[in-house]
Each structure stands twice: as structure tokens, then as C-alpha cells.
Amino acid sequence: MADTPTAGPTLTQGSRSVGSGAGRVTRQAIVILYLSALVVIPVALVFWNAFKDGLAPVVAALTDPVVVHALQLTLIAALWSVVLNAVFGVAVSLLLVRYEFPGKRMLNAFIDLPLSVSPVVVGLSLVIVYNVRDGILGQPLAELGIRVLFSTPGIVLATTFISMPLVVREVVPVLQEQGTDQEQAASSLGASGWVTFWRITMPGIRWGVVYGVVLCFARSIGEFGAVKIVSGNITGRTQTATLAVEQLYQNFNQAQAFTIAAVLAGAAIVIISVVAVLRVRVERNES
Amino acid sequence: MSIIVNSVTKRYGSFVALDDVSVTIPSGRLTALLGPSGGGKSTLLRVIAGLETADSGAVSIEGVEATDLPPQKRNVGFVFQHYAAFKHMSVAKNVAFGLEIRKRPKEEIKERVDELLKLVHLSQFGDRLPSQLSGGQRQRMALARALAVEPSVLLLDEPFGALDAQVRKELRLWLRRLHDEVHVTTVFVTHDQEEALEVADDIVVINQGRVEQSGTPDEIYDSPASEFVMRFLGPTTVFEGAVVRPHDLDVFSMAVREAVRAEVTDVQRVGHEVRLTASANPQGPGTSVALTRAHFRDLEVDVGDTVWLRLAPGASHMAAASTDPAIPATPSAG
Numbered sequence: 001m002a003d004t005p006t007a008g009p010t011l012t013q014g015s016r017s018v019g020s021g022a023g024r025v026t027r028q029a030i031v032i033l034y035l036s037a038l039v040v041i042p043v044a045l046v047f048w049n050a051f052k053d054g055l056a057p058v059v060a061a062l063t064d065p066v067v068v069h070a071l072q073l074t075l076i077a078a079l080w081s082v083v084l085n086a087v088f089g090v091a092v093s094l095l096l097v098r099y100e101f102p103g104k105r106m107l108n109a110f111i112d113l114p115l116s117v118s119p120v121v122v123g124l125s126l127v128i129v130y131n132v133r134d135g136i137l138g139q140p141l142a143e144l145g146i147r148v149l150f151s152t153p154g155i156v157l158a159t160t161f162i163s164m165p166l167v168v169r170e171v172v173p174v175l176q177e178q179g180t181d182q183e184q185a186a187s188s189l190g191a192s193g194w195v196t197f198w199r200i201t202m203p204g205i206r207w208g209v210v211y212g213v214v215l216c217f218a219r220s221i222g223e224f225g226a227v228k229i230v231s232g233n234i235t236g237r238t239q240t241a242t243l244a245v246e247q248l249y250q251n252f253n254q255a256q257a258f259t260i261a262a263v264l265a266g267a268a269i270v271i272i273s274v275v276a277v278l279r280v281r282v283e284r285n286e287s
Numbered sequence: 288m289s290i291i292v293n294s295v296t297k298r299y300g301s302f303v304a305l306d307d308v309s310v311t312i313p314s315g316r317l318t319a320l321l322g323p324s325g326g327g328k329s330t331l332l333r334v335i336a337g338l339e340t341a342d343s344g345a346v347s348i349e350g351v352e353a354t355d356l357p358p359q360k361r362n363v364g365f366v367f368q369h370y371a372a373f374k375h376m377s378v379a380k381n382v383a384f385g386l387e388i389r390k391r392p393k394e395e396i397k398e399r400v401d402e403l404l405k406l407v408h409l410s411q412f413g414d415r416l417p418s419q420l421s422g423g424q425r426q427r428m429a430l431a432r433a434l435a436v437e438p439s440v441l442l443l444d445e446p447f448g449a450l451d452a453q454v455r456k457e458l459r460l461w462l463r464r465l466h467d468e469v470h471v472t473t474v475f476v477t478h479d480q481e482e483a484l485e486v487a488d489d490i491v492v493i494n495q496g497r498v499e500q501s502g503t504p505d506e507i508y509d510s511p512a513s514e515f516v517m518r519f520l521g522p523t524t525v526f527e528g529a530v531v532r533p534h535d536l537d538v539f540s541m542a543v544r545e546a547v548r549a550e551v552t553d554v555q556r557v558g559h560e561v562r563l564t565a566s567a568n569p570q571g572p573g574t575s576v577a578l579t580r581a582h583f584r585d586l587e588v589d590v591g592d593t594v595w596l597r598l599a600p601g602a603s604h605m606a607a608a609s610t611d612p613a614i615p616a617t618p619s620a621g
Contacts, residue, residue, distance in 0.1 A: 181371035184338050185429075187358045188365040189385035189436055199384075203375040 043265055049254070050262035061259035066236050070244035071263065076152065077227070077240060078220035081160040085216050089167025090209060094201075096168070097175040114164050122161055123229030130154065130230075150232035155240060158226035163219040170212030171205055178204045211278050218271040221264060289314040289440055289472040290335060295344030297330055304330040305341070306496035312440075312474055312489075314349075317466045319487035320476045323519070327496040328476045332442050335474070336365045349439045364433030364471075368445040370425040372417035378428050379404065379413035385436035403431040406465070423454040430462075434469065443475035447482070459486050480520045484508065492516050514608055524575045525607050526598065527567075533577040535602030538563065539595040540586045546595035549574065551588055556580070565594055 050058060061067050095101075096108055114122060130138035130148040141148060148154045182204065186196040202209075224242040231238040235247065241260050249257035290312040297305040304327045312318050320328040333339040335346055337358035345354045353361050373381050379400050386396045404410045407427040409420075417425055426446060433441060446462070447455040463486045466473055477483050483490050484504045491501040492515075500512035511517035514530055524533050527547060539546055549565035552573050556562075561583040564573035574596065578586075588594055598604060 181367050181369060182373055184358070185365065185367060185371040185373070185432075186384065188336055188338070188361075188363060189432065190359045190362075190388050191384075192359060195388060200373060 043269075046258060046261045046265050050258040053255070057255040058259050058262075061256040062263075064256060066239070067244060067256055067260060069236050070239050070241045070260065073152070073155065073239070074221050074241040077155045077159040077223075078217050080156040081163050081220040082213050082217050084156075084160045085164055085167045086209060086213050089164070089212060089216075090171055090205070093168050093171040093175055093205075097172055098180065111165050111168050114162050119158075119162055119223065119225030119227075120229060123158055123226035126154065126158055126161070126226070126230050130157075149230055150234065150238055152238070154230040155227050155238065158230045159220045159223050162223050162226055163216045166216040166219060167209065167212035170215065171208045174205045174208035175201075207278065207281060211275065214271055214275050214278065218268055221267055289349055290474070291345075291347045292331065292335065293345045293347075295331070295334055295341045295346065297327075297334060297339065297341050303496050305334070308344070308493075308496070308498055310491055310498060310501065312472065312491075314472050315470050316488040317463065317473045317475070317486060318489045318491065319483035320474060320491050320493055321480060321483040321519075322478065322493035322499075324478055326494045328478075328493045329444055331493065332444050332474060332476050335440075336363050336442050337361045338365070362436070362439050364436065364438035364441040366426070366429050366433050366441070366443040366446050368448045370417070370422075370429045370449075372425050372429060374417055376416075377413065378409060378415050378417065378420070381417065381428055382431045382435050384432060389436070399435060403435055406434075406468075407431040421454075422450050423458055426450065426458065427461075430465075434471070438471065441471050441473045443473065445476050445478070448477075455482075462486060484520070492519065494519070509603055511603060511605070514605055517603065517605060522575075522577070525572065526574045526596065526604075528607055529598075529604040530607045531598060531602060531604045533562070533575045535599045535604070536574070536576045537597045537599050538565075538576055538578060538582075538586060539597070540588055540592075542595050543597065546597040549594055549596055551590050551592050551594055554583075554590055563588075563594075565596060567596075 092107075092111065096104065096111075127135075127149060129135050130141070132138050132142040132147070132149070138148060146153070148157065178201075182200050183196050186200045187193075191199065222242060223240075224246075227240055228243055231240065231243065233239055233243050233247070235244075239247070241264055245257050245260045245264070248254075248260070290310075292308060292310045292312075295305050295308045296303070306327075308327070308331060310331070320331060322328045330339060334341050335348070337353065337356060337360075341354070345352070347353055348361060348363065358365075373384065376384070382400045382403055383396050386399060391399075400413070401410070404413055407430055409424060409427055409431065412420060412424065412428075417428065420428065430443075430446075443462075447458050450458065459482055462475075475487075484507075487504060489501065490504055490507050492499040492507065494515055500507055500516050507516065508520055511520065517523055517530055517532075522533050523530050524536075525531075526536060537546075542548070547567050549567040550569070551563060551565050553564035554561065555564075559580060561578045561580055563576045563578060563583070565576065566573040576596065586594070
């Protein structure tokens with residue numbers, strides 16, 4: 001990261017060569033300090049705390065049924081959220097890019113809402129809609145025997161809601177870039193709408209979709225606020241990994257808390273690496 | 288008659304792209320839709336292909352009523368200005384697309400693709416991706432792809448518009464030769480009058496959503512139906528209240544019968560041609576005359592000298608309307 005810059009004056013970029021070697025080192029030091037204080041040191045300490053007493057506590061934590069259940073529930077919620085957001089994300093992107101309809105700008109603005117509204121507010125609003133007593137959807141669903149709040153469907157719903165914009169925001173620009181020429185060419189060659197979608201549109205946007213899905217997954221496994229409100233946080237039943245971390249930590253069960261935290265952080269690091277590799281591929285694909 | 292367009296109107300909001308257009312395009316010929324940008328010619332082509340729906344009017348293709356058919360059922364080949372290559376498929380796969388959709392046997396597809404790639408001189412490029420081809424090669428690939436499904440008509444929307452001048456000239460002559468080989472009814476859109484005059488069997492001139500004139504290149508050039516058509520087909524000038532072509536004026540250095548006396552106000556040499564401006568009336572606008580260099584040398588005149596101008600026998604001319612700003616300046620030849 002702190003590569004020593006190649007010495008020598010740069011003739012073409014005058015403003016850069018004004019900064020002496022010392023100035024450049026200072027600037028780099030500030031950036032590195034900032035990133036370290038905010039990101040690198042805290043994340044590193046999570047791993048250090050998880051592994052400081054060797055592997056035994058980690059293995060013990062990861063075989064604890066409560067921890068296993070929390071991690072499973074997080075994985076289930078994240079997978080549902082990815083599937084739902086991939087399907088609807090592509091559909092909504094197509095709608096936004098390829099069609100004109102009244103209310104399009106409003107829909108476009110609404111898509112970003114989950115990013116700007118606090119997850120706690122999202123959770124609260126879901127409680128209002130899906131509660132069994134007087135929820136506008138919760139009541140009829142309860143009569144059908146479907147329970148949304150304090151169970152897996154509610155957790156999936158909250159997680160999906162929170163990560164909804166990520167696929168759309170990745171796919172929309174790719175669709176715009178792709179244009180309609182190829183699709184029109186396909187239909188003039190005899191392809192139906194369905195065939196055109198699978199053979200022309202999807203291959204063109206696939207990296208955008210993959211990228212969006214990866215981001216969506218990362219966001220989903222980290223979701224806390226909305227899930228905390230809709231799940232009821234019942235240990236061993238509706239407690240996701242992030243909720244478990246908080247509770248275990250507050251109960252002075254630090255070994256387990258840090259183990260789960262390390263798993264979540266590790267997953268995030270893997271995902272970010274995947275994204276970095278994908279980004280290169282997408283850019284190479286576009287050029 | 289291959290394509291019959293009957294009273295087609297198409298509006299975008301308040302803008303009228305096609306205003307009650309009726310055109311008949313004969314079978315087996317190469318027809319150019321010629322006109323300025325925004326004049327409606329591309330819209331007409333897209334209505335024929337089914338890529339746009341007309342607000343009113345009807346289209347029939349090879350005797351089949353096509354007005355309400357979606358593009359995939361019209362059996363037209365369409366070639367786009369920007370190629371619309373399927374970027375993620377090889378050249379051969381691009382060409383095979385229409386045949387694969389029709390679930391033709393693999394052997395037959397391979398044979399047909401090979402044949403078409405040979406026809407468009409891309410045989411050794413079958414395994415490449417479109418991004419590895421030049422613009423001209425991509426457009427030839429798009430043409431092969433459109434021809435693969437044996438369309439009853441081939442429609443090309445400014446097919447050479449995105450190419451540089453030299454490639455454009457080569458490719459349009461190649462298109463002419465290709466058409467002589469395959470004889471499929473072909474319609475291409477262009478704003479380049481030289482391209483239309485050089486390549487097409489028939490020309491339909493379209494302006495402001497209406498058909499100005501249709502006919503063979505000679506008919507259109509020799510007897511333009513309107514001042515617009517005349518001005519659009521090449522440089523024009525005004526002489527004695529008539530619109531004429533600069534090369535249709537004879538210049539003399541001495542008085543001759545029926546010639547008008549004028550003073551030379553400007554002389555400009557452009558390559559093989561000399562453009563001379565002369566005006567009969569010092570206040571009025573000058574008349575420009577195009578001469579060969581040899582002719583100009585023989586005249587021995589320069590700025591300030593007096594010449595006599597006369598319209599060449601048989602030259603097309605028409606009364607100039609009051610200077611109509613709606614009529615664009617002479618289109619660029621190129």
C-alpha cells in the first residue's frame with residue numbers, strides 16, 4: 001500500500017511535481033492513519049480477539065447450537081434476499097430503462113428509499129403493516145395461518161427490503177449502456193421477447209447482475225436494525241448472526257461474540273475481494 | 288410490388304414524424320429513402336420493420352398485411368447504423384442467430400453460415416468477437432446476419448453512416464454488387480444524396496414527414512419535382528430568379544445571344560474545380576458558377592472583370608421561391 005513513489009520530476013503534470021517528496025509522504029500518512037483508525041485496526045482486533053486464546057474457543061463457539069442456528073438463519077435470510085432482489089431487481093431495472101409509464105420517476109426515487117431510511121424505521125414500518133392484531137396485511141395473513149413477524153418470513157422481508165436497491169442500481173446503468181439495438185436486431189431476426197431476454201439481454205447485463213447480487217449478499221448478512229425489530233430476537237429461533245453478536249457480547253460471552261463477528265467480517269472480506277475481481281472483469285468486458 | 292405503405296402517420300408528442308405517407312417499393316430492387324436528418328425516413332423504415340407502430344395507416348410486405356404483425360413475424364432483415372452486433376457472440380454465432388432460433392438442423396446452419404461469411408468476405412473471421420472487427424467488417428457481419436434468415440425484404444438504416452468516408456464509398460459499391468448477386472428487395476436510408484444517386488435503382492425523397500418525390504436517380508436529378516428536391520440533390524444557385532445548378536451555367540468572356548452581363552466578384556479554386564461568383568447587379572446576391580480549371584484558364588478573367596452568363600441548354604431549372612429559410616443549405620457532398 002505504501003509503495004515508495006518513483007522519484008524524479010514529472011514534466012507534464014506541473015501541479016503534482018509541486019508537492020515535494022515530503023508533502024507526498026505526509027498525504028499518504030494521513031490517508032493510511034485515517035483508514036487504519038476507522039477500518040483496519042478495528043477489523044483486525046475482531047480477528048485477534050476471536051483467535052487470541054487459540055482455536056479451541058472458536059471451535060467450541062462454532063459448534064454451539066445457538067451460534068450455528070444464528071449463522072444458518074442469517075444465511076437463509078441472505079439467500080432469500082439475494083434471489084428475490086435478483087429476480088425483481090432485473091425486472092424493475094428493465095421497467096425503468098426500457099419502458100415509459102406514468103409514475104416512473106417516483107418509482108425510481110422509491111427504489112433508493114431503503115438506502116436512505118434508517119433500518120430501524122424500516123423494521124417499525126413492517127411491524128405496523130404485518131402485526132397480527134391490526135396490521136393491514138398481517139391480519140389477513142394470520143387468518144390464513146401465515147405468521148410474518150417474529151419468524152423467518154419477517155426476517156427475510158426486512159433483509160430483502162434493506163438490500164433492494166443494490167441490484168437495481170448496478171443493473172440500470174448497464175442496461176442503459178447496452179441500449180435496445182441488439183434486442184431489436186434479435187426480434188427482427190425472429191426471436192420472441194423471452195428468447196431475446198435470455199439470449200441477448202441477460203448475457204449483456206450478467207456482470208452487472210452478479211456484482212449487484214454480491215453486494216446484496218454482503219448487505220444482507222450484515223443487516224441488524226430492521227431485523228432486530230421484526231424478529232423479536234428470540235435466541236435459537238429468530239436470532240440472526242448480527243443479533244447474536246450483540247446479545248452474546250452484552251452477556252459477557254465475548255469468545256462466542258467475537259467468533260461470530262470474525263465469521264461475518266471474514267465473509268465480508270471474501271465478498272469484497274470477489275467484487276474487486278469482478279469489477280476488473282466488468283470493466284474489461286465493457287471496453 | 289413488394290412493400291406497400293398506405294397513408295402512414297406517426298407522431299411523437301406534437302412532432303409529426305410521418306404525415307400521411309404512401310410509398311410503393313418494387314420487388315427485387317435497391318431503393319433509397321433519401322432526405323435530411325429528422326425528415327422521417329428512418330421512422331418510415333422502422334415502421335416497415337415493425338420496430339415502430341404507426342398511429343394510422345397500413346403496411347403490407349410481399350402481399351401480406353403486416354400492420355399489426357410484431358417484428359419477429361414480418362420476415363424482414365434489418366441492419367442498424369451502429370451494427371447492433373451481439374457483443375457476447377462470435378461472428379459466426381451472430382450470423383447463425385436467426386437460424387438457431389428457427390431450430391434448423393446444425394449441419395444446415397453451419398453450411399449456410401459458411402456460405403454467408405464467404406459472401407461478405409469474413410470467412411476467416413468466424414471465430415472472432417465483433418469487438419475485434421473494424422466498423423466496415425462489423426457492418427458486413429450485420430448484413431450477413433440479416434440475410435441468413437432469407438428475409439423477403441432487407442432494410443438498412445443509414446448503414447454506412449458510422450463509417451469513415453473511404454470505407455463508406457467502398458462499402459456502398461460493394462452493397463450494389465451484393466444486391467446484383469442476391470436480388471433481395473432492399474431499402475436503405477441515407478441523408479447522402481451522392482450515395483443514393485450512385486447506388487440506388489429508385490429514390491424516394493422524404494422531407495418533413497412527407498414524400499417529396501420518388502423515381503429513378505435520373506428522373507429525380509433531371510426533373511426535380513420541387514425546389515427542395517433540387518436543392519437537396521447538390522449545390523444550387525440563383526440565376527435570373529431561377530434555381531439552377533452551378534455547373535449548368537455557361538460563361539463567356541464576350542457578349543453572346545441571351546447571355547446576361549455580370550461582374551466577377553470572387554474566384555475560388557477547389558481541387559479540380561473553379562467556383563466563380565458573378566453578379567449582374569452590384570447590390571444583389573451573386574450567382575455561383577462551377578467551371579473546370581481548363582475552361583477557366585481559357586476565359587482569362589479575374590475578379591472585377593465582366594463576363595456573360597447563360598443557362599446551358601436542357602439544364603433543369605425552376606422559379607426560386609422567396610428565400611425560404613426552411614430549405615436547408617446545400618447538403619455536404621461526401
